[in-house]
Protein backbone atom coordinates (compact mmCIF):
# COMPACT_ATOMS: atom_id res chain seq x y z
CA UNK A 1 0.00 0.00 0.00
CA UNK A 2 1.36 3.38 -1.01
CA UNK A 3 2.08 6.05 1.59
CA UNK A 4 0.52 9.34 0.51
CA UNK A 5 3.32 11.67 -0.40
CA UNK A 6 1.56 14.90 0.53
CA UNK A 7 0.80 13.99 4.06
CA UNK A 8 3.77 15.77 5.66
CA UNK A 9 2.99 18.93 3.70
CA UNK A 10 -0.57 18.86 4.90
CA UNK A 11 0.60 18.19 8.38
CA UNK A 12 2.51 21.41 8.23
CA UNK A 13 -0.69 23.23 7.56
CA UNK A 14 -1.62 22.33 11.08
CA UNK A 15 -4.98 20.95 10.21
CA UNK A 16 -4.98 17.97 12.50
CA UNK A 17 -7.98 15.98 13.37
CA UNK A 18 -8.95 16.58 17.00
CA UNK A 19 -11.15 13.57 17.26
CA UNK A 20 -9.85 10.06 17.26
CA UNK A 21 -11.54 7.51 15.05
CA UNK A 22 -14.01 5.50 16.98
CA UNK A 23 -12.83 1.97 17.60
CA UNK A 24 -9.45 2.80 16.03
CA UNK A 25 -6.37 0.78 16.87
CA UNK A 26 -4.44 3.84 17.80
CA UNK A 27 -6.59 6.05 19.97
CA UNK A 28 -4.34 9.07 19.78
CA UNK A 29 -2.21 9.01 16.68
CA UNK A 30 -4.27 7.19 14.02
CA UNK A 31 -4.00 9.57 11.13
CA UNK A 32 -6.46 10.07 8.35
CA UNK A 33 -5.36 8.17 5.29
CA UNK A 34 -6.34 8.52 1.66
CA UNK A 35 -5.60 6.02 -1.07
CA UNK A 36 -6.04 6.22 -4.82
CA UNK A 37 -6.47 3.12 -6.85
CA UNK A 38 -4.99 2.26 -9.31
CA UNK A 39 -1.83 4.05 -8.24
CA UNK A 40 0.03 5.92 -11.02
CA UNK A 41 -1.94 4.43 -13.88
CA UNK A 42 -0.48 4.20 -17.37
CA UNK A 43 -3.19 4.68 -19.95
CA UNK A 44 -3.48 4.91 -23.67
CA UNK A 45 -4.06 8.44 -24.82
CA UNK A 46 -7.75 9.14 -25.30
CA UNK A 47 -8.84 6.32 -23.09
CA UNK A 48 -10.74 6.84 -19.86
CA UNK A 49 -9.69 5.78 -16.40
CA UNK A 50 -11.58 5.06 -13.22
CA UNK A 51 -9.91 6.18 -10.01
CA UNK A 52 -11.07 4.78 -6.66
CA UNK A 53 -10.43 7.18 -3.81
CA UNK A 54 -10.73 5.49 -0.44
CA UNK A 55 -9.99 6.53 3.09
CA UNK A 56 -9.75 5.20 6.57
CA UNK A 57 -12.21 7.81 7.85
CA UNK A 58 -14.43 5.80 10.15
CA UNK A 59 -17.48 7.86 9.44
CA UNK A 60 -19.13 9.04 6.25
CA UNK A 61 -16.47 11.21 4.67
CA UNK A 62 -16.77 13.73 1.94
CA UNK A 63 -14.49 12.59 -0.89
CA UNK A 64 -13.51 14.68 -3.89
CA UNK A 65 -11.07 14.50 -6.80
CA UNK A 66 -9.18 17.55 -7.89
CA UNK A 67 -8.21 17.41 -11.60
CA UNK A 68 -8.11 19.48 -14.74
CA UNK A 69 -9.61 16.57 -16.59
CA UNK A 70 -13.33 16.21 -17.07
CA UNK A 71 -14.58 13.78 -14.46
CA UNK A 72 -17.71 12.12 -13.33
CA UNK A 73 -18.56 10.11 -10.26
CA UNK A 74 -18.90 6.51 -11.17
CA UNK A 75 -19.86 4.89 -7.86
CA UNK A 76 -19.42 5.36 -4.16
CA UNK A 77 -19.47 3.65 -0.78
CA UNK A 78 -19.06 4.88 2.81
CA UNK A 79 -15.41 5.61 2.61
CA UNK A 80 -14.69 5.35 -1.06
CA UNK A 81 -15.72 7.00 -4.27
CA UNK A 82 -14.80 6.17 -7.89
CA UNK A 83 -14.36 8.83 -10.54
CA UNK A 84 -14.21 8.29 -14.28
CA UNK A 85 -11.85 10.55 -16.17
CA UNK A 86 -12.62 10.56 -19.90
CA UNK A 87 -10.52 11.24 -22.97
CA UNK A 88 -7.26 11.42 -21.12
CA UNK A 89 -4.71 12.80 -23.53
CA UNK A 90 -2.27 14.47 -21.14
CA UNK A 91 -0.33 13.37 -18.16
CA UNK A 92 -2.04 14.59 -15.07
CA UNK A 93 -1.62 14.53 -11.30
CA UNK A 94 -5.06 14.57 -9.75
CA UNK A 95 -5.43 14.40 -6.00
CA UNK A 96 -8.04 12.85 -3.84
CA UNK A 97 -9.12 14.84 -0.84
CA UNK A 98 -11.11 13.60 2.05
CA UNK A 99 -12.99 15.55 4.67
CA UNK A 100 -13.45 13.33 7.60
CA UNK A 101 -15.71 14.75 10.28
CA UNK A 102 -13.80 12.91 12.96
CA UNK A 103 -10.32 13.27 11.65
CA UNK A 104 -10.25 16.53 9.81
CA UNK A 105 -9.01 16.28 6.19
CA UNK A 106 -6.28 14.81 4.04
CA UNK A 107 -5.45 14.17 0.41
CA UNK A 108 -3.32 11.97 -1.85
CA UNK A 109 -1.95 12.79 -5.22
CA UNK A 110 -1.55 10.28 -7.99
CA UNK A 111 0.10 10.50 -11.36
CA UNK A 112 -1.64 9.50 -14.55
CA UNK A 113 0.83 8.74 -17.26
CA UNK A 114 -0.48 8.75 -20.81
CA UNK A 115 1.18 6.63 -23.42
CA UNK A 116 0.75 6.87 -27.13
CA UNK A 117 2.34 4.73 -29.84
CA UNK A 118 4.28 6.70 -32.40
CA UNK A 119 1.96 7.90 -35.09
CA UNK A 120 2.66 10.07 -38.11
CA UNK A 121 6.34 9.79 -38.88
CA UNK A 122 7.97 12.12 -41.35
CA UNK A 123 11.45 12.38 -42.77
CA UNK A 124 12.87 15.56 -44.24
CA UNK A 125 16.17 15.93 -45.98
CA UNK A 126 18.16 19.10 -45.95
CA UNK A 127 18.90 20.58 -48.33
CA UNK A 128 15.44 19.66 -49.50
CA UNK A 129 15.26 19.22 -53.24
CA UNK A 130 13.16 17.28 -55.67
CA UNK A 131 15.97 14.85 -56.18
CA UNK A 132 18.34 15.23 -53.29
CA UNK A 133 21.86 15.03 -54.63
CA UNK A 134 24.37 15.25 -51.84
CA UNK A 135 28.10 15.40 -52.43
CA UNK A 136 30.00 12.46 -50.98
CA UNK A 137 31.79 13.57 -47.81
CA UNK A 138 29.38 16.37 -47.05
CA UNK A 139 27.34 16.45 -43.89
CA UNK A 140 23.68 16.64 -44.51
CA UNK A 141 20.82 16.78 -42.16
CA UNK A 142 17.91 14.46 -41.78
CA UNK A 143 15.05 15.64 -39.70
CA UNK A 144 12.70 13.07 -38.24
CA UNK A 145 9.33 14.20 -37.08
CA UNK A 146 7.13 12.08 -34.87
CA UNK A 147 3.69 12.62 -33.53
CA UNK A 148 2.73 10.57 -30.51
CA UNK A 149 5.31 8.31 -29.09
CA UNK A 150 4.88 8.97 -25.45
CA UNK A 151 6.22 8.81 -22.86
CA UNK A 152 9.20 10.46 -24.48
CA UNK A 153 11.76 8.91 -22.16
CA UNK A 154 10.89 5.54 -23.61
CA UNK A 155 11.02 6.71 -27.20
CA UNK A 156 14.06 6.10 -29.34
CA UNK A 157 14.43 7.55 -32.81
CA UNK A 158 16.54 5.67 -35.29
CA UNK A 159 17.80 6.73 -38.70
CA UNK A 160 17.90 3.76 -41.03
CA UNK A 161 19.51 3.15 -44.39
CA UNK A 162 17.60 0.24 -45.81
CA UNK A 163 17.39 -2.17 -42.88
CA UNK A 164 20.54 -0.89 -41.32
CA UNK A 165 20.57 1.43 -38.32
CA UNK A 166 23.02 4.25 -38.86
CA UNK A 167 22.22 6.52 -35.93
CA UNK A 168 19.87 6.76 -32.99
CA UNK A 169 18.77 9.38 -30.50
CA UNK A 170 16.49 9.73 -27.55
CA UNK A 171 13.79 12.33 -27.80
CA UNK A 172 13.97 15.31 -25.44
CA UNK A 173 11.38 15.00 -22.69
CA UNK A 174 9.90 18.42 -22.79
CA UNK A 175 8.66 18.30 -26.36
CA UNK A 176 5.17 18.95 -27.51
CA UNK A 177 2.89 16.58 -29.27
CA UNK A 178 5.14 16.55 -32.31
CA UNK A 179 8.84 16.05 -31.73
CA UNK A 180 11.76 16.67 -34.07
CA UNK A 181 15.04 14.87 -34.01
CA UNK A 182 17.89 15.78 -36.32
CA UNK A 183 20.67 13.56 -37.59
CA UNK A 184 23.78 14.82 -39.32
CA UNK A 185 25.23 11.93 -41.30
CA UNK A 186 28.13 12.29 -43.71
CA UNK A 187 27.18 11.33 -47.26
CA UNK A 188 28.97 8.27 -48.55
CA UNK A 189 28.95 6.31 -51.80
CA UNK A 190 26.91 3.60 -50.08
CA UNK A 191 24.18 6.16 -49.44
CA UNK A 192 23.58 6.59 -53.14
CA UNK A 193 20.12 5.38 -54.10
CA UNK A 194 19.67 4.02 -50.61
CA UNK A 195 16.33 4.35 -48.89
CA UNK A 196 16.48 6.38 -45.72
CA UNK A 197 13.76 6.18 -43.14
CA UNK A 198 13.04 7.38 -39.65
CA UNK A 199 12.08 4.70 -37.25
CA UNK A 200 10.55 5.20 -33.82
CA UNK A 201 10.42 2.59 -31.12
CA UNK A 202 8.53 3.09 -27.91
CA UNK A 203 9.57 0.41 -25.52
CA UNK A 204 6.96 0.00 -22.79
CA UNK A 205 7.91 -3.56 -22.01
CA UNK A 206 9.39 -2.57 -18.63
CA UNK A 207 6.00 -1.08 -17.77
CA UNK A 208 4.25 -4.28 -18.60
CA UNK A 209 3.16 -3.18 -22.04
CA UNK A 210 4.76 -3.89 -25.39
CA UNK A 211 7.16 -2.43 -27.92
CA UNK A 212 5.49 0.01 -30.26
CA UNK A 213 7.20 0.84 -33.50
CA UNK A 214 6.55 2.95 -36.53
CA UNK A 215 8.44 4.12 -39.57
CA UNK A 216 8.32 7.00 -41.96
CA UNK A 217 7.85 6.62 -45.68
CA UNK A 218 11.36 5.85 -47.02
CA UNK A 219 13.10 8.52 -48.97
CA UNK A 220 15.70 7.80 -51.60
CA UNK A 221 18.97 9.65 -51.36
CA UNK A 222 21.38 10.35 -54.19
CA UNK A 223 25.00 10.99 -53.47
CA UNK A 224 27.63 11.94 -55.97
CA UNK A 225 31.30 12.75 -56.30
CA UNK A 226 32.50 15.45 -58.66
CA UNK A 227 36.02 16.75 -58.17
CA UNK A 228 36.36 20.53 -58.00
CA UNK A 229 38.94 20.53 -60.81
CA UNK A 230 37.72 21.08 -64.35
CA UNK A 231 37.86 18.25 -66.89
CA UNK A 232 40.97 17.67 -68.98
CA UNK A 233 40.44 18.98 -72.47
CA UNK A 234 42.88 17.81 -75.11
CA UNK A 235 42.77 19.93 -78.24
CA UNK A 236 45.34 21.58 -80.46
CA UNK A 237 45.92 25.29 -79.99
CA UNK A 238 45.94 25.73 -83.72
CA UNK A 239 43.49 24.41 -86.25
CA UNK A 240 43.93 24.66 -89.95
CA UNK A 241 40.77 25.78 -91.69
CA UNK A 242 39.19 22.96 -93.63
CA UNK A 243 40.96 20.19 -91.77
CA UNK A 244 39.52 17.87 -89.20
CA UNK A 245 41.01 17.45 -85.78
CA UNK A 246 40.14 15.07 -83.02
CA UNK A 247 39.58 16.51 -79.60
CA UNK A 248 38.89 14.77 -76.34
CA UNK A 249 37.68 15.64 -72.90
CA UNK A 250 38.09 13.49 -69.85
CA UNK A 251 36.99 13.65 -66.25
CA UNK A 252 37.85 11.11 -63.62
CA UNK A 253 36.84 10.35 -60.04
CA UNK A 254 33.18 10.55 -61.00
CA UNK A 255 30.55 8.85 -58.94
CA UNK A 256 28.15 7.51 -60.05
CA UNK A 257 29.82 7.78 -63.43
CA UNK A 258 26.77 6.51 -65.32
CA UNK A 259 24.73 9.48 -64.09
CA UNK A 260 27.28 12.03 -65.29
CA UNK A 261 26.83 13.95 -68.51
CA UNK A 262 29.57 15.25 -70.74
CA UNK A 263 29.08 17.83 -73.43
CA UNK A 264 31.31 19.47 -75.99
CA UNK A 265 30.56 22.76 -77.66
CA UNK A 266 32.51 24.18 -80.56
CA UNK A 267 32.08 27.82 -81.41
CA UNK A 268 28.93 27.96 -79.30
CA UNK A 269 27.35 24.95 -80.96
CA UNK A 270 26.82 21.70 -79.13
CA UNK A 271 28.65 18.89 -80.90
CA UNK A 272 26.33 16.02 -81.65
CA UNK A 273 28.73 13.47 -83.09
CA UNK A 274 30.41 12.76 -79.82
CA UNK A 275 31.73 9.39 -78.84
CA UNK A 276 31.29 8.99 -75.12
CA UNK A 277 33.00 6.16 -73.29
CA UNK A 278 32.97 5.23 -69.67
CA UNK A 279 35.59 3.21 -67.91
CA UNK A 280 35.78 2.72 -64.16
CA UNK A 281 35.16 6.23 -62.77
CA UNK A 282 36.29 8.01 -65.94
CA UNK A 283 34.03 9.62 -68.49
CA UNK A 284 35.53 10.52 -71.82
CA UNK A 285 34.19 12.23 -74.89
CA UNK A 286 35.89 12.41 -78.24
CA UNK A 287 34.75 14.33 -81.28
CA UNK A 288 36.03 15.66 -84.53
CA UNK A 289 36.02 19.38 -85.05
CA UNK A 290 36.53 21.38 -88.17
CA UNK A 291 36.46 25.03 -89.14
CA UNK A 292 35.18 25.72 -92.61
CA UNK A 293 37.68 27.45 -94.86
CA UNK A 294 35.07 30.10 -95.68
CA UNK A 295 34.96 31.27 -92.08
CA UNK A 296 38.48 32.60 -92.42
CA UNK A 297 40.98 33.06 -89.65
CA UNK A 298 39.57 33.55 -86.18
CA UNK A 299 39.71 32.28 -82.65
CA UNK A 300 37.04 29.76 -81.81
CA UNK A 301 36.12 28.38 -78.43
CA UNK A 302 35.96 24.72 -77.56
CA UNK A 303 34.21 23.93 -74.30
CA UNK A 304 33.78 20.76 -72.35
CA UNK A 305 31.39 20.50 -69.46
CA UNK A 306 30.71 17.62 -67.14
CA UNK A 307 27.61 17.68 -64.97
CA UNK A 308 26.61 15.50 -62.12
CA UNK A 309 24.28 15.99 -59.19
CA UNK A 310 23.24 19.42 -60.40
CA UNK A 311 26.81 20.65 -60.51
CA UNK A 312 28.94 21.35 -63.55
CA UNK A 313 32.67 21.56 -64.22
CA UNK A 314 33.70 23.37 -67.35
CA UNK A 315 36.90 23.78 -69.28
CA UNK A 316 37.29 26.03 -72.30
CA UNK A 317 40.04 26.40 -74.81
CA UNK A 318 40.52 28.99 -77.51
CA UNK A 319 41.62 27.50 -80.79
CA UNK A 320 43.20 29.66 -83.45
CA UNK A 321 41.87 28.80 -86.87
CA UNK A 322 44.44 29.55 -89.54
CA UNK A 323 44.79 29.33 -93.29
CA UNK A 324 48.20 28.27 -94.54
CA UNK A 325 48.33 26.85 -98.03
CA UNK A 326 51.38 25.07 -99.37
CA UNK A 327 53.91 27.48 -100.81
CA UNK A 328 54.21 27.69 -104.56
CA UNK A 329 57.48 26.74 -106.20
CA UNK A 330 57.70 27.69 -109.85
CA UNK A 331 60.43 27.54 -112.44
CA UNK A 332 60.81 30.28 -115.00
CA UNK A 333 61.01 29.54 -118.71
CA UNK A 334 61.54 26.30 -120.54
CA UNK A 335 63.71 23.85 -118.62
CA UNK A 336 66.09 22.74 -121.31
CA UNK A 337 69.69 21.70 -121.19
CA UNK A 338 71.85 24.77 -121.15
CA UNK A 339 69.11 27.20 -120.11
CA UNK A 340 69.24 29.39 -117.05
CA UNK A 341 66.29 28.53 -114.87
CA UNK A 342 65.07 30.56 -111.93
CA UNK A 343 63.08 28.79 -109.18
CA UNK A 344 60.94 31.05 -107.03
CA UNK A 345 59.01 30.14 -103.91
CA UNK A 346 56.08 32.10 -102.51
CA UNK A 347 53.94 31.63 -99.43
CA UNK A 348 51.24 33.47 -97.54
CA UNK A 349 51.99 36.72 -95.79
CA UNK A 350 54.02 36.59 -92.56
CA UNK A 351 55.42 33.20 -93.59
CA UNK A 352 59.13 32.73 -94.13
CA UNK A 353 60.26 30.58 -97.04
CA UNK A 354 63.46 28.70 -97.76
CA UNK A 355 64.43 26.77 -100.86
CA UNK A 356 67.03 24.12 -100.10
CA UNK A 357 70.37 25.22 -101.52
CA UNK A 358 69.27 28.82 -102.00
CA UNK A 359 71.64 31.63 -100.92
CA UNK A 360 70.93 33.05 -97.44
CA UNK A 361 70.29 36.56 -98.71
CA UNK A 362 67.65 35.37 -101.12
CA UNK A 363 66.22 32.17 -99.65
CA UNK A 364 63.13 32.26 -101.85
CA UNK A 365 64.98 32.14 -105.19
CA UNK A 366 67.51 29.89 -106.81
CA UNK A 367 69.04 30.36 -110.26
CA UNK A 368 70.92 27.70 -112.16
CA UNK A 369 71.96 26.62 -115.62
CA UNK A 370 70.38 23.23 -116.05
CA UNK A 371 72.00 20.23 -117.64
CA UNK A 372 71.19 16.59 -118.09
CA UNK A 373 72.46 15.84 -114.60
CA UNK A 374 69.80 18.13 -113.14
CA UNK A 375 67.00 16.09 -114.63
CA UNK A 376 64.98 14.64 -111.78
CA UNK A 377 66.66 16.87 -109.25
CA UNK A 378 64.34 17.66 -106.38
CA UNK A 379 63.97 21.15 -104.98
CA UNK A 380 61.98 21.76 -101.84
CA UNK A 381 60.67 25.01 -100.57
CA UNK A 382 59.79 25.11 -96.90
CA UNK A 383 57.46 27.77 -95.58
CA UNK A 384 57.39 28.57 -91.86
CA UNK A 385 54.61 30.38 -90.05
CA UNK A 386 54.77 31.30 -86.38
CA UNK A 387 51.45 31.28 -84.55
CA UNK A 388 50.89 31.14 -80.78
CA UNK A 389 54.48 30.10 -80.05
CA UNK A 390 54.22 27.27 -82.52
CA UNK A 391 55.97 27.08 -85.84
CA UNK A 392 53.97 25.55 -88.63
CA UNK A 393 55.66 24.22 -91.69
CA UNK A 394 54.46 23.56 -95.21
CA UNK A 395 56.60 22.18 -97.99
CA UNK A 396 56.42 22.18 -101.74
CA UNK A 397 58.69 20.09 -103.85
CA UNK A 398 59.52 20.42 -107.48
CA UNK A 399 61.29 17.81 -109.50
CA UNK A 400 63.18 19.35 -112.41
CA UNK A 401 62.24 17.90 -115.74
CA UNK A 402 65.21 18.97 -117.85
CA UNK A 403 64.70 18.37 -121.55
CA UNK A 404 67.68 17.37 -123.63
CA UNK A 405 68.25 15.82 -127.07
CA UNK A 406 68.98 12.10 -127.51
CA UNK A 407 72.39 10.69 -126.69
CA UNK A 408 73.61 7.35 -127.98
CA UNK A 409 76.63 6.10 -126.08
CA UNK A 410 77.41 3.16 -123.78
CA UNK A 411 73.85 1.90 -123.77
CA UNK A 412 74.12 1.48 -127.54
CA UNK A 413 77.30 -0.61 -128.07
CA UNK A 414 78.97 -0.16 -131.49
CA UNK A 415 80.12 -3.76 -131.97
CA UNK A 416 78.44 -7.08 -131.56
CA UNK A 417 80.21 -10.41 -132.12
CA UNK A 418 77.85 -13.32 -132.23
CA UNK A 419 77.99 -17.00 -133.17
CA UNK A 420 75.62 -18.03 -135.87
CA UNK A 421 72.71 -20.03 -134.53
CA UNK A 422 72.84 -18.61 -131.04
CA UNK A 423 70.01 -16.55 -129.56
CA UNK A 424 70.97 -12.90 -129.13
CA UNK A 425 69.35 -9.51 -128.60
CA UNK A 426 70.42 -6.40 -130.35
CA UNK A 427 70.35 -3.57 -127.84
CA UNK A 428 70.61 0.11 -128.44
CA UNK A 429 69.24 2.52 -125.84
CA UNK A 430 69.42 6.24 -125.99
CA UNK A 431 69.17 8.83 -123.20
CA UNK A 432 67.11 11.89 -123.83
CA UNK A 433 64.14 13.82 -122.48
CA UNK A 434 61.46 13.39 -123.76
CA UNK A 435 62.30 9.70 -124.12
CA UNK A 436 63.61 9.23 -127.65
CA UNK A 437 62.49 6.57 -130.12
CA UNK A 438 65.32 4.34 -131.32
CA UNK A 439 65.51 2.49 -134.62
CA UNK A 440 68.33 0.41 -136.03
CA UNK A 441 68.20 -0.09 -139.80
CA UNK A 442 70.52 -2.57 -141.60
CA UNK A 443 72.64 -0.78 -144.17
CA UNK A 444 72.82 -3.23 -147.08
CA UNK A 445 71.68 -6.72 -146.06
CA UNK A 446 68.14 -7.88 -146.55
CA UNK A 447 67.32 -9.04 -143.02
CA UNK A 448 67.99 -6.93 -140.03
CA UNK A 449 68.26 -8.10 -136.49
CA UNK A 450 65.17 -6.81 -134.67
CA UNK A 451 65.95 -4.30 -131.93
CA UNK A 452 65.50 -5.36 -128.36
CA UNK A 453 64.02 -8.80 -129.11
CA UNK A 454 65.79 -12.12 -128.62
CA UNK A 455 66.40 -13.69 -131.99
CA UNK A 456 68.31 -16.65 -133.52
CA UNK A 457 71.35 -15.27 -135.30
CA UNK A 458 71.89 -16.17 -138.95
CA UNK A 459 74.78 -15.10 -141.11
CA UNK A 460 72.35 -12.80 -142.89
CA UNK A 461 72.32 -10.62 -139.79
CA UNK A 462 75.94 -9.89 -140.28
CA UNK A 463 76.58 -6.33 -141.36
CA UNK A 464 76.27 -2.66 -140.43
CA UNK A 465 73.29 -1.02 -138.85
CA UNK A 466 72.36 2.64 -138.63
CA UNK A 467 70.85 3.34 -135.22
CA UNK A 468 68.88 6.55 -134.89
CA UNK A 469 67.48 8.06 -131.69
CA UNK A 470 65.02 10.87 -132.02
CA UNK A 471 62.96 13.12 -129.77
CA UNK A 472 61.37 16.53 -130.12
CA UNK A 473 64.69 18.21 -129.43
CA UNK A 474 66.84 16.37 -131.94
CA UNK A 475 68.36 13.25 -133.32
CA UNK A 476 71.47 11.10 -132.72
CA UNK A 477 72.92 8.52 -135.09
CA UNK A 478 75.31 5.68 -134.40
CA UNK A 479 76.72 2.99 -136.69
CA UNK A 480 76.60 -0.46 -135.15
CA UNK A 481 78.37 -3.49 -136.62
CA UNK A 482 77.22 -7.02 -136.16
CA UNK A 483 79.73 -9.81 -136.75
CA UNK A 484 78.24 -13.26 -137.18
CA UNK A 485 80.84 -16.02 -136.84
CA UNK A 486 80.11 -19.25 -138.77
CA UNK A 487 81.97 -22.40 -140.27
CA UNK A 488 81.32 -23.80 -143.91
CA UNK A 489 81.33 -27.69 -144.22
CA UNK A 490 83.79 -29.22 -147.00
CA UNK A 491 81.97 -32.14 -148.73
CA UNK A 492 84.87 -33.49 -151.01
CA UNK A 493 86.80 -35.48 -148.39
CA UNK A 494 83.56 -36.94 -147.12
CA UNK A 495 82.48 -38.14 -150.62
CA UNK A 496 85.96 -39.55 -151.37
CA UNK A 497 86.03 -41.37 -148.08
CA UNK A 498 82.63 -42.92 -148.78
CA UNK A 499 83.68 -43.97 -152.34
CA UNK A 500 86.96 -45.47 -151.06
CA UNK A 501 85.06 -47.32 -148.45
CA UNK A 502 82.54 -48.69 -150.93
CA UNK A 503 85.36 -49.78 -153.34
CA UNK A 504 87.29 -51.54 -150.61
CA UNK A 505 84.18 -53.24 -149.42
CA UNK A 506 83.20 -54.57 -152.89
CA UNK A 507 86.72 -55.87 -153.52
CA UNK A 508 86.73 -57.70 -150.23
CA UNK A 509 83.35 -59.27 -150.94
CA UNK A 510 84.43 -60.49 -154.44
CA UNK A 511 87.60 -62.03 -153.12
CA UNK A 512 85.73 -63.81 -150.39
CA UNK A 513 83.31 -65.37 -152.91
CA UNK A 514 86.03 -66.68 -155.18
CA UNK A 515 87.82 -68.37 -152.35
CA UNK A 516 84.66 -70.10 -151.25
CA UNK A 517 83.94 -71.48 -154.70
CA UNK A 518 87.40 -72.95 -155.06
CA UNK A 519 87.06 -74.66 -151.70
CA UNK A 520 83.79 -76.27 -152.75
CA UNK A 521 85.25 -77.69 -156.08
CA UNK A 522 88.21 -79.12 -154.30
CA UNK A 523 86.23 -81.02 -151.74
CA UNK A 524 84.04 -82.51 -154.51
CA UNK A 525 87.00 -83.84 -156.39
CA UNK A 526 88.43 -85.41 -153.26
CA UNK A 527 85.18 -87.13 -152.51
CA UNK A 528 85.00 -88.48 -156.06
CA UNK A 529 88.49 -89.90 -155.77
CA UNK A 530 87.58 -91.61 -152.54
CA UNK A 531 84.54 -93.17 -154.00
CA UNK A 532 86.54 -94.46 -156.93
CA UNK A 533 89.05 -95.94 -154.55
CA UNK A 534 86.34 -97.59 -152.54
CA UNK A 535 84.75 -99.05 -155.67
CA UNK A 536 88.06 -100.51 -156.66
CA UNK A 537 88.39 -102.07 -153.22
CA UNK A 538 84.91 -103.66 -153.36
CA UNK A 539 85.55 -104.98 -156.78
CA UNK A 540 88.78 -106.60 -155.65
CA UNK A 541 87.06 -108.23 -152.66
CA UNK A 542 84.33 -109.60 -154.87
CA UNK A 543 86.97 -110.99 -157.13
CA UNK A 544 88.63 -112.50 -154.20
Ligand SMILES: *[C@@H]1O[C@H](CO)[C@@H](O)[C@H](O)[C@H]1NC(C)=O
Pocket residue numbers: 037052053054075077080081082
Ligand atom coordinates in the same frame (compact mmCIF):
# COMPACT_ATOMS: atom_id res chain seq x y z
C1 LIG B 1 -12.86 1.10 -3.88
O1 LIG B 1 -11.95 0.77 -2.84
C2 LIG B 1 -12.50 0.29 -1.63
C3 LIG B 1 -11.40 0.10 -0.58
O2 LIG B 1 -10.33 -0.60 -1.11
C4 LIG B 1 -13.23 -0.99 -1.90
O3 LIG B 1 -13.83 -1.44 -0.76
C5 LIG B 1 -14.28 -0.75 -3.00
O4 LIG B 1 -14.91 -1.93 -3.37
C6 LIG B 1 -13.65 -0.14 -4.24
N1 LIG B 1 -14.66 0.19 -5.20
C7 LIG B 1 -14.69 -0.34 -6.47
C8 LIG B 1 -15.83 0.07 -7.37
O5 LIG B 1 -13.84 -1.13 -6.84
Ligand SMILES: *[C@@H]1O[C@H](CO)[C@@H](O)[C@H](O)[C@H]1NC(C)=O
Pocket residue numbers: 087089
Ligand atom coordinates in the same frame (compact mmCIF):
# COMPACT_ATOMS: atom_id res chain seq x y z
C1 LIG C 1 -10.47 14.49 -26.47
O1 LIG C 1 -9.69 15.62 -26.21
C2 LIG C 1 -9.09 16.24 -27.32
C3 LIG C 1 -8.25 17.41 -26.85
O2 LIG C 1 -7.51 17.06 -25.76
C4 LIG C 1 -10.17 16.72 -28.28
O3 LIG C 1 -9.62 17.27 -29.40
C5 LIG C 1 -11.05 15.55 -28.67
O4 LIG C 1 -12.13 15.99 -29.44
C6 LIG C 1 -11.62 14.84 -27.41
N1 LIG C 1 -12.31 13.68 -27.81
C7 LIG C 1 -13.50 13.33 -27.28
C8 LIG C 1 -14.10 12.07 -27.78
O5 LIG C 1 -14.03 14.04 -26.45
Ligand SMILES: *[C@@H]1O[C@H](CO)[C@@H](O)[C@H](O)[C@H]1NC(C)=O
Pocket residue numbers: 117118119120121213214215
Ligand atom coordinates in the same frame (compact mmCIF):
# COMPACT_ATOMS: atom_id res chain seq x y z
C1 LIG D 1 2.34 4.37 -37.99
O1 LIG D 1 1.93 5.68 -38.36
C2 LIG D 1 0.92 5.76 -39.35
C3 LIG D 1 0.69 7.21 -39.64
O2 LIG D 1 1.91 7.87 -39.82
C4 LIG D 1 -0.31 5.08 -38.81
O3 LIG D 1 -1.32 5.11 -39.81
C5 LIG D 1 0.00 3.65 -38.44
O4 LIG D 1 -1.10 3.05 -37.87
C6 LIG D 1 1.15 3.61 -37.47
N1 LIG D 1 1.52 2.24 -37.22
C7 LIG D 1 1.59 1.74 -36.01
C8 LIG D 1 2.03 0.30 -35.92
O5 LIG D 1 1.30 2.40 -35.03
Ligand SMILES: *[C@@H]1O[C@H](CO)[C@@H](O)[C@H](O)[C@H]1NC(C)=O
Pocket residue numbers: 138139184185186
Ligand atom coordinates in the same frame (compact mmCIF):
# COMPACT_ATOMS: atom_id res chain seq x y z
C1 LIG E 1 30.62 16.42 -40.50
O1 LIG E 1 30.21 15.77 -39.31
C2 LIG E 1 31.25 15.12 -38.64
C3 LIG E 1 30.62 14.45 -37.43
O2 LIG E 1 29.40 13.89 -37.77
C4 LIG E 1 32.28 16.14 -38.20
O3 LIG E 1 33.35 15.48 -37.56
C5 LIG E 1 32.80 16.86 -39.44
O4 LIG E 1 33.69 17.87 -39.04
C6 LIG E 1 31.66 17.48 -40.20
N1 LIG E 1 32.17 18.01 -41.40
C7 LIG E 1 31.75 19.15 -41.91
C8 LIG E 1 32.37 19.57 -43.19
O5 LIG E 1 30.89 19.81 -41.38
Ligand SMILES: *[C@@H]1O[C@H](CO)[C@@H](O)[C@H](O)[C@H]1NC(C)=O
Pocket residue numbers: 332333340341342367
Ligand atom coordinates in the same frame (compact mmCIF):
# COMPACT_ATOMS: atom_id res chain seq x y z
C1 LIG F 1 66.68 34.65 -113.86
O1 LIG F 1 67.26 35.55 -112.96
C2 LIG F 1 68.30 36.31 -113.49
C3 LIG F 1 68.87 37.13 -112.40
O2 LIG F 1 69.33 36.32 -111.39
C4 LIG F 1 67.73 37.16 -114.61
O3 LIG F 1 68.76 37.89 -115.18
C5 LIG F 1 67.10 36.27 -115.65
O4 LIG F 1 66.45 37.05 -116.61
C6 LIG F 1 66.07 35.38 -115.01
N1 LIG F 1 65.60 34.46 -116.01
C7 LIG F 1 64.32 34.20 -116.21
C8 LIG F 1 64.02 33.22 -117.27
O5 LIG F 1 63.45 34.76 -115.55
Ligand SMILES: *[C@@H]1O[C@H](CO)[C@@H](O)[C@H](O)[C@H]1NC(C)=O
Pocket residue numbers: 380382393394395
Ligand atom coordinates in the same frame (compact mmCIF):
# COMPACT_ATOMS: atom_id res chain seq x y z
C1 LIG G 1 59.12 19.46 -94.95
O1 LIG G 1 60.44 19.07 -95.28
C2 LIG G 1 61.29 18.85 -94.20
C3 LIG G 1 62.66 18.52 -94.73
O2 LIG G 1 62.86 19.07 -95.94
C4 LIG G 1 60.76 17.74 -93.36
O3 LIG G 1 61.57 17.56 -92.21
C5 LIG G 1 59.36 18.07 -92.93
O4 LIG G 1 58.80 17.00 -92.23
C6 LIG G 1 58.50 18.40 -94.13
N1 LIG G 1 57.20 18.84 -93.62
C7 LIG G 1 56.07 18.48 -94.19
C8 LIG G 1 54.84 19.02 -93.57
O5 LIG G 1 56.03 17.74 -95.17
